[in-house]
Amino acid sequence: MKVGIAGTLESNDCIITVLESDKLIIEVKSVVYDFFGKHIESFIKNILDELKIKNIKVICEDKGALDYTIKARLITAIKRLEEQK
Helix, strand or coil: CCEEEEECCCCCCEEEEEEECCCCEEEEEECCHHHHHHHHHHHHHHHHHHCCCCCEEEEEEECCCCHHHHHHHHHHHHHHHHHCC
């Protein structure tokens, strides 16, 4: 199975792992999930919509990352996944 990973588990960062999938799956594990979990999920979904990606599994392990960090990590992880194809 091909995998793309980007990020760290440092404070204010996140690790994004993307895997090939036959459907869209978004999992968020966050130290601030109660406050921002649903926002992170919808933010990731919106980025995937912009990129026209419908079949992928995204795992976000968040340590308080801001939106621009999540976006950069997601795009990098996707590019790393695509490089393996």
